[in-house]
Every structure is written in C-alpha cells, then in structure tokens.
Amino acid sequence: WTGPVLSLNSGATIPQLGFGVFKVDPAETERIVTDALELGYRHIDTAAIYGNEEGVGRAIARSGVPREDLFITTKLWNSDQGTQSAFDAIDSSLEKLGLESVDLYLIHWPAPERNTYRESWEALQKIQSDGKATSIGVSNFLVDHLEAILADGGVVPAVNQIELHPALQQRGVVDFSRAHGIAIESWGPLGQGKYPLFDEASVVEAAAAHGKTPAQVVLRWHLQNGNIVFPKSNSRERIAENLNLFDFELTEAEVADISALERDGRVGSHPSEVN
Ligand code: NAD
Numbered sequence: 001w002t003g004p005v006l007s008l009n010s011g012a013t014i015p016q017l018g019f020g021v022f023k024v025d026p027a028e029t030e031r032i033v034t035d036a037l038e039l040g041y042r043h044i045d046t047a048a049i050y051g052n053e054e055g056v057g058r059a060i061a062r063s064g065v066p067r068e069d070l071f072i073t074t075k076l077w078n079s080d081q082g083t084q085s086a087f088d089a090i091d092s093s094l095e096k097l098g099l100e101s102v103d104l105y106l107i108h109w110p111a112p113e114r115n116t117y118r119e120s121w122e123a124l125q126k127i128q129s130d131g132k133a134t135s136i137g138v139s140n141f142l143v144d145h146l147e148a149i150l151a152d153g154g155v156v157p158a159v160n161q162i163e164l165h166p167a168l169q170q171r172g173v174v175d176f177s178r179a180h181g182i183a184i185e186s187w188g189p190l191g192q193g194k195y196p197l198f199d200e201a202s203v204v205e206a207a208a209a210h211g212k213t214p215a216q217v218v219l220r221w222h223l224q225n226g227n228i229v230f231p232k233s234n235s236r237e238r239i240a241e242n243l244n245l246f247d248f249e250l251t252e253a254e255v256a257d258i259s260a261l262e263r264d265g266r267v268g269s270h271p272s273e274v275n
Contacts, residue, residue: 001042008158010135018043018230029055047075053096075108081116086123105133113275161185167265202257
C-alpha cells in the first residue's frame with residue numbers, strides 16, 4: 001500500500017482508504033474483493049451481519065497478498081453482544097475469513113436497549129489480549145456511549161466508525177472522539193448514493209477544477225479532514241475510480257465549501273434506534 005496511512009492509539013497503522021462490502025452480495029463478494037485487491041486496495045471493511053466474510057476470505061486467500069500487507073476489519077453483531085457470545089462471534093468470523101486474527105474488531109452498534117455494550121467492550125479487550133484482533137474499536141457510538149466505556153477505564157477504542165459525509169458531519173461525536181485519541185472512520189462516505197451530494201455546486205465545481213469526478217472530490221474531502229474511508233462499489237471501474245485520489249488536492253476554500261453542505265442529512269439508521 002503506497003497511499004496514506006494513519007497511526008491508531010493501539011500502535012498499529014491503518015491505510016486511510018479501503019474498500020467496504022456492505023450490501024455486496026455474498027455470491028459476488030469473492031470476485032468484487034478480488035478486483036479491489038488487484039487494483040491495489042489493502043484495507044477491507046466487512047461485518048458478520050453482511051454475510052460475506054467467507055467471500056472476503058476466499059478473495060484474500062487467492063490474492064497472494066502477504067497477510068501483513070492487508071488490513072481487515074470485521075464487526076460484532078448486536079445479537080452476539082455479551083462475553084461468551086462475543087468470543088464465539090470472533091471465532092466464527094475468523095474461521096469464515098480464514099484468518100488467525102483481524103486487524104480491527106468493532107462493536108457494530110451500541111444497541112442501547114440491550115445494555116450489553118460495556119460488557120462487550122470488556123470482551124473485545126480479552127479478544128485483543130488473546131491476539132485475535134490487533135486493534136479494537138466501536139461503531140455508531142454517540143458521546144454518551146463513549147463516555148460510558150471510557151469511564152470503565154479499560155482500553156480506549158482505536159476508532160469510532162460512524163455515518164459521516166458532507167451532509168452529516170457529526171461534529172460533536174467527531175470532536176469528542178478525536179479529543180480522546182479515537183480515529184474517525186466515515187461510513188457511507190458518499191452518502192450511500194442516496195443523498196444528492198454529486199449534484200451540489202461546490203462538489204461539481206471542485207470536480208471540474210481538478211479534472212476529477214464528484215465521487216473523487218467527496219472522498220478527497222474525507223481524506224483531507226483526516227477521516228478513514230472505505231467506499232463501496234460493485235463496479236470495477238468505480239472501484240478503480242475511488243482509489244484514484246492521490247494526484248490532486250482540494251484547496252482550503254474547496255474543503256470549506258463542501259463542509260458547508262452540513263444539513264443533518266442522515267441516510268442510515270440512528271444509533272439510538274438500532275438494537
Ligand atoms: P457509500 O457511501 O460508500 O456508497 C456506496 C454507493 O455509492 C454505491 O452503492 C454506489 O451506488 C455509489 N458509488 C460508489 N462509488 C461511486 C462512484 N465512484 N461514482 C458514483 N457513485 C458511486 O456507502 P456504504 O457502502 O454504506 O459505506 C461504505 C462502507 O462503510 C460499507 O461498505 C461498509 O463497509 C461500511 N458501513 C458501515 C456501517 C456501520 O454501521 N458501521 C453502515 C454502513 C456502511
């Protein structure tokens with residue numbers, strides 16, 4: 001990986017750009033992740049609930065890419081929160097991925113009604129100390145969820161993976177996370193194609209100015225804001241397009257104009273409502 005990497009509070013490094021496989025059909029996953037690895041991606045973001053860890057694992061196995069050159073994330077699903085259930089879940093994910101350890105294991109959602117995310121965070125610390133995950137983190141955690149696990153005094157999450165794009169910048173949770181050394185991963189970095197980001201004048205104008213596509217401009221905005229991103233696409237052409245971000249730079253004014261698109265434009269679920 002010759003692109004940018006960020007240092008995590010675990011001491012590990014993470015490629016700032018990766019490839020996400022939410023809603024990638026399990027039957028297509030091996031082919032699509034093979035495309036991504038051939039094109040040069042080295043960071044893959046999956047989850048147990050996506051049902052495609054086996055396809056990711058097969059693509060890794062046939063790629064010939066040395067394990068140490070890859071960064072693989074998976075996530076603990078809500079119904080597996082707890083202690084023994086989390087231990088069983090990571091073992092199941094590792095078996096499907098064909099790996100001895102993942103680079104990053106996340107609590108997928110706080111699922112506050114279950115009231116098991118603190119116990120699950122303890123379990124992830126054991127998973128890390130057992131060597132099954134190099135780094136551990138959380139996803140969709142709001143400030144009060146982060147405060148609760150920080151108050152327990154254990155390992156500080158390496159990342160918080162949250163919905164983030166120009167129309168939903170989550171500045172409160174971002175500032176709190178960064179103040180505690182927790183890196184931000186943006187899911188839905190392109191607004192999942194549901195939000196009309198690619199038609200916004202500031203995006204269209206920056207794309208024209210740099211000879212890039214609107215998607216590349218939005219992804220570049222994330223990188224310049226210090227976010228980790230892993231856009232998803234099924235098309236080899238777009239997978240290549242989304243990797244081609246390192247030969248241009250947005251000006252400060254362009255970044256500011258795109259940041260002005262904030263409008264609480266959530267396209268996914270609210271963390272309070274997923275249980
Ligand atoms: P995304 O913002 O990456 O959008 C993907 C969609 O954008 C594609 O389906 C396609 O329609 C469009 N697209 C992609 N590249 C394009 C291009 N170059 N030009 C035009 N359109 C393009 O949304 P996502 O897949 O939901 O998010 C990325 C990753 O984040 C996921 O694959 C998954 O790994 C992760 N994620 C995590 C959570 C969580 O709860 N932790 C939730 C959703 C997604």
